[in-house]
Amino acid sequence: MAAQGGAAPSTYTPTPTKKTQRSPFFSDSDVDWLRPDGRGFHQCRPACGFTFNLLGCCDLIVFTYAGMFSLSLLSSCAFFSVLYSYMKGFFRTGAVNSAAGSAYAEFGNTKVIVSVFGPRESKKAMVYSDVGRLNCNVSYTTFANPARGLGSDNKEFSSMLHKALEGAIMLETFPKTTVDVFALVLESGGSDLPVVISCASLALADAGIMMYDLVAGVSVSCLGRNLIIDPILEEESFQDGSMMITCMPSRYEVTQLTITGEWSTAKLNEAMQLCLDACSKLDKIMRACLEEAASASQD
Amino acid sequence: MGLPDASEDLSSEMEVDAFRRLFPLRYFERHLSESIRPDARPLGRARDTTLALGAVASAHGSALAKIGSTTMLAAIKMEVMTPSTESPDEGSIAIDFHMPPICSPIVRPGRPAEAAPVISKQLSDTISRQVKSFLCYPFLLNSGMINLKELSLVSGKAAWMAYLDIYCLDADGALFDAALLSAVAAFSHLQIPIVSLNDDGKIELISEEDDGAKLEVEPVNKEKRKLTLSSIPFSLTCILHKNYILADPTAEEESIMETAVTVVLDSSSRLVSFYKPGGPVLAHTSAVQDCVALTRQRVKELQNILDETLSGMEID
Numbered sequence: 001m002a003a004q005g006g007a008a009p010s011t012y013t014p015t016p017t018k019k020t021q022r023s024p025f026f027s028d029s030d031v032d033w034l035r036p037d038g039r040g041f042h043q044c045r046p047a048c049g050f051t052f053n054l055l056g057c058c059d060l061i062v063f064t065y066a067g068m069f070s071l072s073l074l075s076s077c078a079f080f081s082v083l084y085s086y087m088k089g090f091f092r093t094g095a096v097n098s099a100a101g102s103a104y105a106e107f108g109n110t111k112v113i114v115s116v117f118g119p120r121e122s123k124k125a126m127v128y129s130d131v132g133r134l135n136c137n138v139s140y141t142t143f144a145n146p147a148r149g150l151g152s153d154n155k156e157f158s159s160m161l162h163k164a165l166e167g168a169i170m171l172e173t174f175p176k177t178t179v180d181v182f183a184l185v186l187e188s189g190g191s192d193l194p195v196v197i198s199c200a201s202l203a204l205a206d207a208g209i210m211m212y213d214l215v216a217g218v219s220v221s222c223l224g225r226n227l228i229i230d231p232i233l234e235e236e237s238f239q240d241g242s243m244m245i246t247c248m249p250s251r252y253e254v255t256q257l258t259i260t261g262e263w264s265t266a267k268l269n270e271a272m273q274l275c276l277d278a279c280s281k282l283d284k285i286m287r288a289c290l291e292e293a294a295s296a297s298q299d
Numbered sequence: 300m301g302l303p304d305a306s307e308d309l310s311s312e313m314e315v316d317a318f319r320r321l322f323p324l325r326y327f328e329r330h331l332s333e334s335i336r337p338d339a340r341p342l343g344r345a346r347d348t349t350l351a352l353g354a355v356a357s358a359h360g361s362a363l364a365k366i367g368s369t370t371m372l373a374a375i376k377m378e379v380m381t382p383s384t385e386s387p388d389e390g391s392i393a394i395d396f397h398m399p400p401i402c403s404p405i406v407r408p409g410r411p412a413e414a415a416p417v418i419s420k421q422l423s424d425t426i427s428r429q430v431k432s433f434l435c436y437p438f439l440l441n442s443g444m445i446n447l448k449e450l451s452l453v454s455g456k457a458a459w460m461a462y463l464d465i466y467c468l469d470a471d472g473a474l475f476d477a478a479l480l481s482a483v484a485a486f487s488h489l490q491i492p493i494v495s496l497n498d499d500g501k502i503e504l505i506s507e508e509d510d511g512a513k514l515e516v517e518p519v520n521k522e523k524r525k526l527t528l529s530s531i532p533f534s535l536t537c538i539l540h541k542n543y544i545l546a547d548p549t550a551e552e553e554s555i556m557e558t559a560v561t562v563v564l565d566s567s568s569r570l571v572s573f574y575k576p577g578g579p580v581l582a583h584t585s586a587v588q589d590c591v592a593l594t595r596q597r598v599k600e601l602q603n604i605l606d607e608t609l610s611g612m613e614i615d
Contacts, residue, residue, distance in 0.1 A: 011378035011460045014494050016504045096469045097368040098403050098550065109356050113468060115401035123407060137408040139399055142464045143358045143374040151397065151464070153408060182400040182408065184466070186372060187355050 013147050036234055037108065044218070044230040044278055045108040045191075091199065091289040093206040101207020105199035108232055109189025114200045116207040119177035132174035136162040136181045138196055144188040146233075157183075157193055164197045164217065164246040164256040170210040179209055190232035194219045197246050197256075202286055206293070213248035215255055216282040220244075220271045222263060227271050229278060243268070245275040249283035323555045331543050338549065343593050345473075345535065345547035348601065350480070350608040352488040360489030364481035367549065368471040373463060373481035375489050379502040380460040382451070390450020390458035392427045395419055396465045396478055403470040403550075418475050422465070425532050425563055425572055426482060444528055444565075445486065452494065452519050457502050459491070472549040473536045475561055480601060483531050487609055490525065493518045530565035533601040535594040537562075539580040546593050560587070562594040566602055 035041070095104035099115035106112075119132060138158045142151035161183065169179070181204065183196045194217030201215035221231040221239035228235055236242070241261025247254045259268070319326045319337075330337055340346070346367030355361035358374035365371075382389055396419040398412040406412045426444055450459040463485065465478050493505045495518050505518055538545040540556040553559065558578030563571040570591070575582060582590075 011380040011462075012501075013376075013378050014492065014502045014504045096370075096401060098469055098471055099401070100404075102401070111355075113401055117404050120404075137400060139408070141372075141374070141397075141399075141466055142395070142462070143355055143361075143376055146357055148376045148378065148462055180400070180407075184399045184401045184468075186466075187357055 035228070035232075037232060041226055041228050042274060044281075045232075091202055091286060093202055093289060093293045099203075099207070101203045101205070101209070103199045103202040103206055105195050105202075107189070107191070107195050107230070109187055110192055110195050111186040111189070112183060112192070112195050112199050113186060114181060114183045114196065114203040116179060116181050116200075116203045116209065118179040118207075119174035119209075120180070122176070122178045128176065130175045131171040132169075132176070133178040134162060134166050134169060134171065134181065135178050136165065136183075136200075138183045138185065140185045140188065144185050154185075157196065160193060160256070160258075161197055161200060165200060165204070165215060167253075167255045168201065168211050168213060168215045168248055169204065170212065173210045179204070179207075188233060190234070190236050191219050191230050193217065194230075194244055194246065198282060198286060202289065205290055213250045213253075214283055214286050215246050216249055216279040216286060217244060217246035217256075218275045218278040218282060220275055222261060222267060222271065227267065227274060229274055243271045243275065245272065245279060247276065247279050249276075249280040323551075327540075327552070327555055331540070331545075336545065336552075342543060343546045343596075345597055345600070346549075348480070348604055350484050350604055352484060352608060352612050359492065360485045360487075362481050362484030362488055364477050364484060366473055366477045366480070366547065368469050369473055369477045370467070370469040371465055371474075371477040371481040372468055373465040373478070373485040375485050376462045376464075377489075377491060378460045378462060379452070379457050379494075382455065382458040384455075386447070387455035388451040388458070389447040390452075390460060391447065392423075392445065392450075392461045392463060394423045394426060394463045394465070394482070396422055396467070398467045398470065402467040406470075414474065418478055421475055421561075421572075421574065422478060422482060425479060425534075426463075426486075444483070444531055445526055446529070449526055452502060453496055456500060457496065457519075461489075470550060472551075472553050473547050476534045476536050476547065479532065479534050479563070480605075483528075483533070484605060484608065486526060486528060487531075487605065488612070491520065493520060493524070495519055530567060530569070531602070531605070532563050532565050532571045533594075533598040534561055534563040535590075535597040536560070537590045537593060539578070539582055539586060541580070544586060544589050544593065546597070558582075560590050562590050564591070564594050564598050566598065568595050568598065 039045070091103060091105050093101070093103045095113055096102035096115045099117055101116040102114060104113050122133060136158050138154045138161055140149060140151055140154060142149055161181065165181065181200050183200060185192055185196065197215055197217035201211070204211060205214060218230065220243045221228045221235055222241040223235065223239055231239065239261065241259070241263050243259045244256070245254055246256040327337070331342070334342060336342065349365045351363045353361055354363045354372060355374040359377045361372070361374040363370065363372050380391065396415055398406050398415045400406045400408045403412070450461065452458055463482060465481055467474060467478070494502045495505055497503050535546060536548065537560050538548040538552055538556045539558040539560060545552060545556070548559070558580035559576070560582065561574040565571050
């Protein structure tokens with residue numbers, strides 16, 4: 001009975017008894033509002049300290065990637081820098097041994113693995129090309145979201161990942177061949193795409209693919225009058241608009257910028273500045289992760 | 300190149316890595332004749348094995364198993380179904396094994412790996428074997444790991460459907476062993492949510508907070524938060540090559556020497572299943588016995604690892 005995949009009876013996920021009347025995130029006097037994980041509005045999920053032992057690793061990398069305190073923007077806003085234990089996140093390279101390069105990223109509940117294969121022969125019979133090809137794929141596990149999904153490929157994210165990375169990679173260094181970047185979102189906890197992109201650029205570096213710079217991605221959600229950086233799943237579901245920037249922080253170049261929803265010009269500028277600041281902080285963490293890996297392999 | 304003697308002559312002159320790539324079989328046989336493997340293991344020893352529970356917060360039960368580099372992530376999600384009329388007080392288990400493209404250079408997106416459905420089927424047969432009651436050996440009938448009756452909620456109306464999905468994150472040989480270990484660990488970690496039956500005949504969640512405070516709705520499964528796992532199955536895959544038996548092969552070993560034997564024993568050393576899917580080497584009965592003996596040792600190791608991981612979780 002269990003093995004009959006096609007004839008499985010229809011099932012449903014039980015929902016809570018009482019539909020908890022969730023108050024809208026912001027009312028008119030909304031300055032007292034706390035984010036579900038206790039962060040300040042302009043505070044990213046911290047990449048710090050002790051890592052949840054998902055991949056059996058025990059390297060304790062200490063970073064603090066918090067504190068984007070632009071107090072001038074939201075003067076009366078109370079910032080809580082309580083770092084809850086489940087909000088810990090980190091990057092690690094070399095997660096998958098059978099790949100040429102790989103990286104694992106964990107930010108809050110967002111858990112992502114990226115493997116890089118190649119440069120290798122192009123599988124599709126394509127015409128001769130004197131620059132290399134980049135092939136990207138992002139997929140989700142069936143248990144990534146609160147409701148069980150099909151675990152299919154995410155075509156939109158695959159294409160976005162490709163577009164975010166192609167400008168950063170020196171494609172001319174591997175003519176006629178393909179580099180495959182495959183990402184699997186083990187668990188979705190919000191801001192999935194920026195985490196996938198940052199993690200992918202680390203995996204590419206781990207594989208020794210030549211790049212102009214690392215690509216760091218950060219997203220910001222607009223809720224009412226407030227900007228919230230690095231939103232979690234719950235916050236994303238309530239957002240009025242969102243912005244994602246992926247950039248090469250050392251070169252101060254943006255590889256991808258997407259804006260959806262309703263924005264004012266002033267808000268846009270503010271959000272862009274927040275993202276770019278966060279990107280350069282993220283970049284430092286990513287570089288430290290690579291340095292850590294390099295010094296570990298030398299020992 | 301193709302001459303069998305060519306490697307003999309070249310081996311003294313060539314670099315080790317080049318020799319390994321050009322004449323992999325000779326390379327391995329040289330090691331085997333010294334009773335050692337290229338990764339410095341004796342022939343009968345399995346790789347280091349670790350388990351971590353609760354790796355996926357969005358699932359009701361989850362586990363990550365690592366055997367050497369082979370990594371498996373298993374997660375269970377519980378959903379509600381209407382039980383079939385033949386078995387109104389039984390739930391069901393659906394097991395799926397996935398090999399996403401991240402796990403190995405041979406898997407590409409859109410083209411699922413050949414091994415994945417095979418392992419899926421083997422896992423279903425091993426874990427929810429009770430369903431197959433036409434295997435009329437009495438000991439097999441009651442040796443199922445999970446009693447499907449425990450998954451019942453309201454007889455004839457509602458029962459749990461346990462979706463077990465196992466993802467291979469890194470494929471380096473002995474995939475079935477690692478997948479089974481992660482599956483078993485995920486079932487031991489499983490915490491079934493408390494639910495109640497509403498007026499429309501639908502099952503609804505009771506949130507943890509107002510449990511006990513005011514019970515206007517009667518939970519239907521208050522006592523059944525954990526499954527009773529009887530006779531947990533563990534497995535060991537061995538490679539047969541000439542007269543050698545190599546326990547827990549790596550992907551490289553599996554690709555060079557093709558005859559694999561997988562033995563599944565339960566915690567009281569009863570044989571659950573035995574797979575020898577063909578292969579060029581024909582096994583003597585003595586080799587079969589040796590494989591079973593190796594598995595018996597391995598089952599003890601794995602049982603200890605599982606027990607330690609579970610007791611470690613209770614302390615936390």
